[in-house]
Amino acid sequence: MNEDPAKLSLSNFLAGESNDPLQAPPSFTNWMRACAWAAELYEPELLATADAHTMITxxxxxxxxxxxxxxxxxxxxxxxxxxxxxxxxxxxxxLGACGSPMLSGMTDLHRELERRVAKFLGREDAMLFNSGFGGALGTISGLLRKTDVAILDNRSHLSLRDGAVLSRCRTEKFEHNDPVSLDTALSRQKGRRQLVIIEGIYSMDGDFGNLKELIDVAESHGASVFIDEAHSMLACGEHGRGAAEKFRVEDRIPLVYGTFSKAFGALGGFVAGSKETLQYLRFYAHPYVYSCALPPVVVAAILKALEIGTSQPELRAQLWENADYFHTQLQDLGIDTGASTTYVMPIVIGDRERMYRLGHELRRRGLWVAPVDYPAVPQNRICFRACVTAKHTRADLDEALNILADTLVPAALQHA
Ligand SMILES: Cc1ncc(COP(=O)(O)O)c(C=O)c1O
Structure with missing residues (x-):
């Protein structure tokens, strides 16, 4: 491949180039070498806690x-x-649970967390996964069958798409948050069991799923709906029960899925629902049956996090106040935050090389934002992703805004 490295992306290196599948394609290795200055922004080492102010290498x-x-x-x-x-x-x-929950990894702490999560969400039962990714993948692949169809928003997280692929069901996509496009997709796949898969908050765009309208359309076709509440659980809704609570659709969703790796500040995933469905899923979700249970130390921490997250609504209020402030200030600076209406905000740059150059400049100045490149987002939406938390003070946010204004605004003017 002799193309300009800046014009290539991860999507260009999926074909095998040698007889040995355990060897990386040489073109990929060369590309990584040419782009090493940009790749330096990935996998930074965090040297302290994930606090509002921290230390990285x-x-x-x-x-x-x-x-x-x-x-x-x-x-x-x-x-x-x-x-x-x-x-x-x-x-x-x-330290560890030292076994699958099915055989030896389940403890009384795990059972207590199952009960507390079920009670929090008003469901009969809950089951725990050792990762959010495994929870989504395991739930979708454990419940869908070859003759079914998964209908996914085209911005869906890979855990959801991979779950559908593993189930070997048919998959369909619809345009992001678009009820008309969903209606067309459902009409194309009549006569099969249909599962519409959407998200509470989209992790790259930071917008809410259009829950009410999409559920209306799904119900009009007799389709079930699954909402990934990874980024919304405990952080949205009056009581923290996610986007479904915020948009008052909880009673239309038979299963609730969320992660412990975001607002809970820990690790793992869960699904809550009827006893019968979860009894079945416990035997058919491979990441549950064939993988070690969450470490008890993590479960104990999550129990406490759940207690604090449900008894201190002021944390959620602070998160949203911070998000609203930061969002308004970014817009006043003329920074494109796409469709975001939450604490997850893309800062759209739209050009790969410029994004990586600016990314270095921001780190040099002491601001840590994540680079997001194609194919995770469309080419013209290459961006940084900024996540605001309840722990940022107004002074932190103002300092971050000053750095962004100094760095991005002159760069944008140069490219205008
Ligand atoms: C929408 C969504 N679903 C699922 C996951 C997987 O969760 P975890 O990181 O807990 O494995 C993520 C992770 O970022 C996500 O953004």
């Missing part, structure tokens, strides 16, 4: 940064009471 040295890169939306990952709960569980339970 940049240019081979520790660098203090304002952290707009974290899913620690409510600040629970380093909440003192959560840490105490984890310490205590570590002392009494040791």
């Amino acid at each position: 940049y240019g081979g040295k520790p660098r203090p940064v304002i952290n707009l890169c974290s899913y620690n939306y409510l600040g629970l990952a380093n909440h003192p009471e959560v840490l105490v709960a984890a310490h205590e569980a570590l002392r009494t339970r040791g």
Whole structure:
């Protein structure tokens, strides 16, 4: 491949180039070499907690940064009471669960968390996964069959798409958040069991799923709906029950799926619903049956995080106040935040090379945002992703805005 490296993307290296599938394609290795300066922005080493101010390695040295890169939306990952709960569980339970939940990895703490999650969400039962990714993939692939069809929003997370692929069902896509496009997709696939798969908050665009209208359309076709609440659980809705609570559609959703890796500040995923469905799923979700259960130390921490997240609504209020402030200020600076209406905000740059150059400049100045490149987003929407949390002070947000104004606004004027 002799093309300009800046014109290539990860989508160009999917074909095998040698007889050995365990060897990376040489063209990929060459491309990575040519783009090493840009790739340096990935996998930065975090040297402290995922707090609003933290320390990462940049240019081979520790660098203090304002952290707009974290899913620690409510600040629970380093909440003192959560840490105490984890310490205590570590002392009494040791490190790992040392077995699949089916055979030996289930503890009384796991059962307690299942009960508390079910009660929180007003469902009969809940089951836990050792990752959010595994939870989504396991639930979709555990319930859908070859003769079914999964109908996914075209911005769906890969865990959902991979779940559909693993189930070997038919898949259809519809235009992001578009009820008319969903209606067309459902009409194309009549006569099969249909599952419409959407998200509470889209993780790259930071917009809410158009839940009410999409559910109306799905119901008019007799289709079921699955909502991925990874980014919305505990952080949205009056009581923290996610986007479904916020948009008052909880009673139209038979299964609730969320992660513990975002607002809970921990790790893992869960699904809550009827006893019968979960009893079945426990035997058919491969990431549940064939993978080690969450470490008890993590479960104990999540129990505390759930208690704090449900008893201190002021954390959610602070998160949303911060998000609204930051969003308004970015817009006043003329920065394109796409369709975001939440604490997840793309900062659209639209040109790959410029995005990586600016990314280095932002890190040098002490602002940590995530680079998001094609194919994770369309080419013309290449962006940084900024996540605001409840722990950012107004001074943190203003400092971040000053850095963004100094760095992005002159660059935008140059390209106008
Ligand atoms: C929408 C969505 N679903 C599922 C996941 C997977 O969750 P986890 O990181 O907990 O494995 C993510 C992760 O970012 C996500 O954004």
